[in-house]
Amino acid sequence: MEVPSKTFTREEVAKHNTEDSVWFVIDTVVYDVSEFLDAHPGGEAVLRQVAGTDATSAFYNLHRHEVLLKYADLAIGTIEGEKQSVVYTKPGELSPVPYAEPLWLTPPFKSPYFKDSHRRLQRAMREFTDKYIGPEAIEHERTGEYVSQQLIERMSAAGVLHMRMGPGKHLQGKELLGGAVKPEEFDYFHDMIMAQEAVRPACRGFQDGNMAGMVIGLTCILNFCKDPAMKKRITDEVFSGQKKICLAITEAFAGSDVAGLRTTAKKTPDGKHYIVNGTKKWITNGVFSDYFVTGVNTGKGLSVLLIERGEGVETKPIKTSYSPAAGTTFITFDNVKVPVENLLGEENKGIYVILSNFNHERWTMACATIRYMRLVVEESLKWAHQRLVFGKRLIDQPVIRQKLAKMIALCESHQSWLETITYQMCHMPYSEQSKHLGGPIGLLKMSCTRAAHEIADEAVQIWGGRGLTQTGMGRVIENFNRTYKFDAILGGAEEVLGDLGVRQAMKNMPKAML
Numbered sequence: 439m440e441v442p443s444k445t446f447t448r449e450e451v452a453k454h455n456t457e458d459s460v461w462f463v464i465d466t467v468v469y470d471v472s473e474f475l476d477a478h479p480g481g482e483a484v485l486r487q488v489a490g491t492d493a494t495s496a497f498y499n500l501h502r503h504e505v506l507l508k509y510a511d512l513a514i515g516t517i518e519g520e521k522q523s524v525v526y527t528k529p530g531e532l533s534p535v536p537y538a539e540p541l542w543l544t545p546p547f548k549s550p551y552f553k554d555s556h557r558r559l560q561r562a563m564r565e566f567t568d569k570y571i572g573p574e575a576i577e578h579e580r581t582g583e584y585v586s587q588q589l590i591e592r593m594s595a596a597g598v599l600h601m602r603m604g605p606g607k608h609l610q611g612k613e614l615l616g617g618a619v620k621p622e623e624f625d626y627f628h629d630m631i632m633a634q635e636a637v638r639p640a641c642r643g644f645q646d647g648n649m650a651g652m653v654i655g656l657t658c659i660l661n662f663c664k665d666p667a668m669k670k671r672i673t674d675e676v677f678s679g680q681k682k683i684c685l686a687i688t689e690a691f692a693g694s695d696v697a698g699l700r701t702t703a704k705k706t707p708d709g710k711h712y713i714v715n716g717t718k719k720w721i722t723n724g725v726f727s728d729y730f731v732t733g734v735n736t737g738k739g740l741s742v743l744l745i746e747r748g749e750g751v752e753t754k755p756i757k758t759s760y761s762p763a764a765g766t767t768f769i770t771f772d773n774v775k776v777p778v779e780n781l782l783g784e785e786n787k788g789i790y791v792i793l794s795n796f797n798h799e800r801w802t803m804a805c806a807t808i809r810y811m812r813l814v815v816e817e818s819l820k821w822a823h824q825r826l827v828f829g830k831r832l833i834d835q836p837v838i839r840q841k842l843a844k845m846i847a848l849c850e851s852h853q854s855w856l857e858t859i860t861y862q863m864c865h866m867p868y869s870e871q872s873k874h875l876g877g878p879i880g881l882l883k884m885s886c887t888r889a890a891h892e893i894a895d896e897a898v899q900i901w902g903g904r905g906l907t908q909t910g911m912g913r914v915i916e917n918f919n920r921t922y923k924f925d926a927i928l929g930g931a932e933e934v935l936g937d938l939g940v941r942q943a944m945k946n947m948p949k950a951m952l
């Protein structure tokens with residue numbers, strides 16, 4: 439935060455304790471709030487009570503540091519010869535709080551998985567998130583606005599959109615976050631870093647609104663579009679931010695049970711088009727998308743069509759418990775004419791197109807959930823050291839330490855499991871991954887969201903009313919507690935994924951009696 443260079447003595451500040459002039463000090467910075475008294479959300483009286491004094495602990499007991507950044511123009515100078523004692527992390531910096539970073543980023547821990555390019559990418563993406571994604575995420579999560587074109591274009595220019603699609607040919611020739619990682623060295627650990635760093639603004643609705651539809655929808659174009667010119671046109675348009683895309687599978691009739699889809703696609707007598715009729719529900723980014731990668735029933739099975747927004751396509755926002763910034767949508771297709779060239783994969787074999795997507799989608803969701811759990815651990819550790827209750831810090835109460843121990847253990851164990859699976863993704867041929875990793879990834883995601891449930895529950899108990907309040911100190915906890923269920927439902931419900939994991943194990947059981 440830029441503070442005017444003027445300096446004052448504490449005696450000078452003390453004089454500004456009058457009807458017309460209210461000054462105080464927060465961490466050696468002098469604030470003149472005389473014109474802010476009426477506007478202060480916590481009221482005028484509390485500010486007058488600390489007029490002329492050092493209000494550092496009073497302030498930090500009630501506000502997040504980001505409040506000072508928002509109202510930076512109230513700062514008029516600093517106290518002569520004094521140094522700030524509150525630790526602020528600058529954009530891109532690691533947190534000094536224990537367990538706030540995964541062990542591979544925590545000195546002196548070592549990890550066999552991460553190379554220099556991973557560390558460079560982590561630093562670059564942390565800075566990018568802190569500077570560009572975070573401020574917009576916090577604002578839009580509150581207002582419900584969709585992701586801005588400016589941010590999309592910035593992510594496009596930096597290769598962030600490209601990297602979020604994981605390793606592959608689509609990275610070729612692109613400079614990735616100023617050269618932090620080369621396209622050919624980008625692996626699933628880099629992918630994991632991208633997914634985890636982008637979560638740190640702690641705005642679950644905006645997180646999905648920020649092009650999650652592309653992450654799950656564009657894969658089908660990259661892997662299953664048969665016409666090279668069409669594939670190039672669509673990927674160029676989406677990667678440049680000109681057009682938006684989403685994945686439209688779920689219906690009111692069929693959620694995780696994709697075989698039950700009722701949206702139909704019937705071929706015209708000349709065989710040149712499909713006529714699509716039906717509805718889709720809970721489609722992330724649908725309201726602002728131009729392309730819909732859509733699951734349809736083609737009579738003898740499921741197929742996947744690329745449908746462009748046009749005649750017969752209507753989208754309406756759905757209000758859910760997270761922010762409208764996610765762009766959650768109800769879609770109706772009313773006699774929509776789709777060229778047969780828009781078929782992705784084979785007719786009636788769309789299940790393979792959809793299944794090929796699931797592993798990466800579920801794994802990305804596990805990355806994000808675990809990172810969000812870690813943020814809750816960090817916030818709770820900070821709060822427990824700062825908050826005084828019955829004359830003691832919260833952290834001095836054994837019951838609070840028990841809760842934190844459980845939260846930390848759940849977070850660390852899931853990160854380790856994630857890294858083990860990510861290593862397999864880096865080294866197992868893609869063709870074998872669906873056979874061997876579908877089950878473990880399903881179980882990982884299921885277990886992550888069960889852990890998130892426990893962590894949300896314990897965190898709210900630590901935070902009290904603040905954990906239930908959208909603004910102020912408990913913002914991260916409130917958002918997590920209200921939204922972790924999205925990860926337990928989207929991309930395959932916990933129960934379905936648990937069952938998938940066990941059924942995959944059943945297939946691999948030896949035939950003989952054991």
Ligand code: HEM
Nearest residue numbers: 469479480484488493496497500501502505509909910911
């Ligand atoms: C430059 C200094 C300050 C600014 C810019 C400021 C700003 C704010 C804002 C934006 C809120 C709304 C909640 C949030 O977003 O956190 C708030 C709430 C509040 N503030 Fe301040 N504040 C300042 C100093 C203080 C001080 C020194 C005190 C106490 C001595 C105080 C007491 C309160 C109280 C009691 C609330 C309501 C908290 C709650 O509902 O949990 N504020 N303030």
